[in-house]
Amino acid sequence: MHGRSQGSVAAWMGVVFAVLSTVWVAEAWSQASYTAQIRGVVKDQSGALVANATVTITNDATGISETARSDDHGLYILTGLRPAVYTIKADAAGFRPAAEKNVVLQVAQQTTIDFTLHPLGLITTVEVTTAAPLLDTENASLGTDVTNEYVRDIPLYGRSMFGLVFLAGGVTETTGSGITDNYPTGTNFVSNGQRNATAQVTLDGSPISAPEQGEGGNSNVYYQPSVEIVQEFKVQNNSFSAEFGNNGGTIVNMVLKQGSNNFHGSGWWYGQRSNFDARDFFNSGEKPDHVRDQYGFSLGGRLNKNKNFFFVDFEKVRQQDPVNLEGIVPTDLERAGNFSQSPANSNGIYDPCAGNPQGPSTPCPHDQFPGNKIPADKIDPIGQALLNLYPLPNIPDATFPDPNWRQVIVSSDPGWQFDIKVDHQITANHKIGGRYSRHHDVFTAPTVIGNGDQGDGFIGTTIPQNGGVEYNWAIKPTTLLTSRFSVDRVNAPVQANKYPSLSDVGLSPDLAANGLTRIPAIGVDDPFLSLFTQCCVDTHFAHTLVSYSSALQWVKGAHSIKFGGEQRVFFNYFWQPDNPTGIFNFSRDVTTSQPNTGLGDENQGNPFATILTGYAHDASLHLVPAVADKSKDTAFFVLDDWKATPKLTLNFGLRYEWSTPYTERFNRLQFNDFTGDTGINIPLSRNLDPNNPQLDFGQIGEIRGTSIFPTSGRRNSPVDRNNFAPRFGFAYQLESNTVLRGGAGIFYGMNVATNYQYAGPAFAKTANMFFTKDNFDHQFACLGPSPTQPNCDSPFPGGLALPPGTKYGKLAQWGFSNSSDLDTGTARNAEIYMWNLGLQHMFPGQIVVGVDYSANRSTHLPWAGAGGPVNGVSTRNRNFLPSSIRNQLVQAANDPAINPPGPNFDPTWVTDYLNTEVPNPFQCFFKSPADVTGPWCPASPIFNAADVADSRYVDPTIPQQLLLEPFPQFDGGFEGLPTLNANSWYHSLQIRFQKRASHYISFEGNYTLSKATDDSSSGRNAWLGNLYLDNPQLLDDLKAEHGISSNDATHRLTTAIIFDLPVGKDRLIGGAMNPVLDAIVGGWALSGFITVQSGQPLAIFNANGLLVDGNPRPNVICSKLTTGLSYREAAETGGAVLNQDCFGDPGDNIPGNAPRHFSNLRGDGIRNVDASLSKEFTIREGKILQVRAEMFNAFNHQRFAFPDLGSGDGALGTVTSTTNNFRRMQFGARFQF
DSSP states (O other): OOOOOHHHHHHHHHHHHHHHHHHSOOOGGGTSSSOEEEEEEEEETTSOBOTTOEEEEEETTTOOEEEEEOOTTSEEEEEEEOSSEEEEEEEOTTEEOEEEEEEEOOTTOEEEOOEEEEESOSOOOEEEEOOOOOSOOSOOOEEEEEEHHHHHHSOOGGGOGGGGGGGSTTEEEOTTSOSSOOSSTTTOEEETTOOTTOOEEEETTEEOEEEOTTTSSOEEEOOOOOGGGEEEEEEEEEOOOTTOOSSSSOEEEEEEOOOOSSOEEEEEEEEEEGGGSOOOTTOOSOOOOOEEEEEEEEEEEEEETTTEEEEEEEEEEEEEEEEEEEEBOOOHHHHTTBOTTOGGGTTOOBOOOTTOTTOTTSOOOOOBOGGGBOOGGGSOHHHHHHHTTSOOOOOTTOOTTSOSEEEEEEEEOOEEEEEEEEEEEEETTEEEEEEEEEEEEEEEEOOSSOOTTTTOSEEEEEEEEEEEEEEEEEEETTEEEEEEEEEEEEEOOEEESSOOBHHHHTOOGGGGTTSOOBOOEEEEOTTBOOBSOOTTOSBEEEEEEEEEEEEEEEEETTEEEEEEEEEEEEEEEEEOOSSTTOEEEEOGGGGSSSTTSSOSOTTSOOHHHHHHHTOOSEEEEEEOOOEEEEEEEEEEEEEEEEEOSSSEEEEEEEEEEEEEEEEETTOOOOEEEEEEEEEEEEEEESOOOTTOTTOOOOEEEEEEEEEEOOBTTBOSOOOOOOOEEEEEEEEEEEETTEEEEEEEEEEEOOOTTSOOSSOOGGGOEEEEEOSOSSTTSSOOOOSSOOTTOTTOOOSOTTOOOOOOTTTTGGGTTTTSOBOOSEESSOOOOOEEEEEEEEEEEEETTTEEEEEEEEEEEEEEEOOOOSOOSSSOOOTTBOOOOOHHHHHHHHHHHTOTTTSOSSTTOOTTHHHHHHHOEEEOTTGGGTOSSOSSOOTTSOSSOSSOTTTTTTOGGGSSEEEHHHHHSSOTTSSSOBBOSOOOOEEEEEEEEEEEEEEEEETTEEEEEEEEEEEEEESOSOSTTTTSTTGGGGOOSOTTOGGGGOEEOTTOOSEEEEEEEEEEOSBSTTSSBSTTOOHHHHHHHSSEEEEEEEEEEOOOEEOOEETTOOOTTSOOOOEEOOSOOBOSOOHHHHHHHSOBSBOGGGEEOOOTTOOOOOOSSEEEEEOOOEEEEEEEEEEEEEEETTEEEEEEEEEETTTOOOOBOOOOOEETSSOTTBOOOBSSOOOEEEEEEEEEO
């Protein structure tokens, strides 16, 4: 067999990649997402254009060169240039060469370098030493470049790269989340008024941000490289290139260092110890013992000179933090059933008649236990075993309700990661490079009580891996093909940390229906301590994001034309059953004289006594299958950067994209049709309350609302295929040091249907365990076989019914809540219209200032997808009480003939009416014989008795409210995708100031003056920070929600600064200093990261509001909304910043007049300085040791969290916590060679 030459192999590779790029719909996001471009004109000294000049650019580190030729107009262009330091040279016959050295290109930079050639003479080459071009002369994009200098030397909390995002103009925190990187990692910030957690993050051009598992419409990053190996970091938040899309307009680019012809690297250690930290404002005791160490190394070099290069790094983190546990646990006497000395039940412990020994027809008398002591034969052995799981009290002098038990455990969080990067030049025209990165982290919190509020009892493992391959083929000097393939894979299981098992306490094996045998959650009333309620500690999660791309760039005269496409395929596996073996709530109410009536004495009963009886107040088991979702994003684009004149560059682009909503591997999806016809008509009045026959709300009539299951021809929601995104930008160089730039474009946001954490509701089931059905007169279910309950042996006496799946077709979920994630409507992408206009000017001293007006308007945004602080209502639900009926009921409540004034006036008449039990016209679909029948009834029940045993629609009566809602066949919500018609507006003045390092100082900063308004400030992730306050008050009056955005921050100033003290050898002061003295006083530097920001708007809710199917707000009843106390004064004195007298309860089911957020009521602003002091020691040439001390929140300035915002809860306006960390110190050492 004959061997092939290297050139022919490269050619074959080029053909393969070209073919693949037509088969794969390519990934344009990453095509120019980080590479730079230089264009310019070659002239002679008279100004005549020089054609056919050779322009060569050489990477100073690798020695690899690229070449272009000037055309008949003297124009040349060099594309696909990796951010690095270059030398660029122009040469033409009859002229002496001209060269520019130290040309620093940054991420995604487009700039101009012109050459003037002189005739041949004695001087062979004209050389000019320059620096990175600072003016953006080629496009209108807004953004912030953070070079390696800042990446390396600016203090970053946790050494997290993503803290640098907040240096960019227009970027602010998500309300209540702070300015350090937090969940969702890498993307939980607000950029130019857009939704949080929608940015795209790339590493060397490959995406490492993926849709957040279980959420949809949000992104998250599981892998971030070490600060030490990042060459450059850039935030682009108004990029008008058609290459970018599907993310809300913000791109975060990170570029790793690469190998070079010279071996280079570093080693580092950074450590934190609590001894050096300040004390938390609200902690008067000992400082928590915090330990963190972060250390590693990097190494880069060549395999073959000017040919093959590598770069590797390894980093390890070790962290330990205390977890403080405390609460009220049972005493020795209480464990034995003796509650005679328990202060919480001074008026007695009553017998709930566990097992009802009185007999099935005799109700329980609920007699008080003699002496408040439970007899031994009344103590359930399983209940005894549960109570024995509590730790013993260890605070002997504690008085109720103070904790009588306290324990400190230590959580550990060790992790490691590495990167391997290889670059290879096959031939001058063919280059290939690849990277593989991996991280491994295990967080462990030992188990004592497994309490969800206190944070013990789980192990969380996170293993992200990602990598990519990039191939570049210079087909001709004017034509470049770039293709990429990347994979981002994450496996992140969470598990309970050695919980007791069901068999350890004798619980029924029926509770292991989800395949796990750990103990269920044991809930008790506050302030008593619950056990094993830690949510989500049994989670299996993995995702895979596959991205492939190709783009062809063609230079023709003054035009640089690029076209390409992209596709990303997202696979998501998720299983999170919350409490997988059930949750049992043992309230004190069970051991009162009148359980479950709300009339019992609050000083009666005790939840620990309830546990001993084995008689739960309520219990449920959620049966949840795992889901395996798949979704896709696809796009094509074309763009033209046209150098119209030497001073004017025009950028034209068009992008077309669409998102394919998720499918599920086993078709366990459910599409709710809000107009679907069930074929059933019930000709009865909606008002079936015999006490109020005069109320008329019309007939129930035709029953609308059905469910559709996947078929071979329909496995996902309809696709939004109208997403055309034109873009335009221009840059006009008014003078050599001034550029006028502007642009406009349409973008489309992340699709809300990328994945979801649950299957359709018909494939899951919340199995309720009815310990009683008649206010504890009789017991129907039990914890398990027990001598105290001989007639019961299971929490499911009738058996555990499994989810019915598709059995009932379009009538699925009748008698239950139908909380599907999907519906038959189109999963529409948000539309974002962006524009900006501004000037950029370079001042002497390499200082550049840019002033820009930046604005956008967004439509078809998803409304908040999670519930609010009171009723938990969101726009996903379409089955809610209409305002028209609510208004009729409020009028009726004020009608003297219906609700007479005087001592019998009922202030909660509307709520009482809605809760009135009325005849159930749906019973005949569930049970035979039925108490209520009519011509609408089927010949026999539609639903199997075992499948609906835990539905209230089996009963002869149901609450009146259900018949007044538009889909009365469902007991609760009828849900789908969130409503997709919210709007937002954003206007800002952004001033960016930047200085390249000279005269011992450099800085990078932004000031933003802005206003953001919207209808809704969050999407699916409305539970983050303070976004949970963002839900609408009335689901059918969404227009009333418009107002100031929860993320609005009027003023924001951020600055990163590095100041090399001008003292020491070869410096301004002490230039001739001797080496010994220089080692002491020379080489010092200060750096800092300064953030100043206005507070964000407050939202006041009605804590005790009665507003069914709404999120209640108070009435504003006076103008002086604040007390005059500052946040600090309120925190110090226990006072309030808000005037409680200005907020009132509007009344039963009456919406309040308070806005969604108050523009004139703001949270505490940000005033933060992170500072670093460092010293460098030059060991020998090229080998430097740096030591540094860093302070985060250097001045220990407390930023107080939002005050209590619940009107009517008795604590409105009080301040009890901070939202930033106290001052924390970090020490480090770094060796570089």
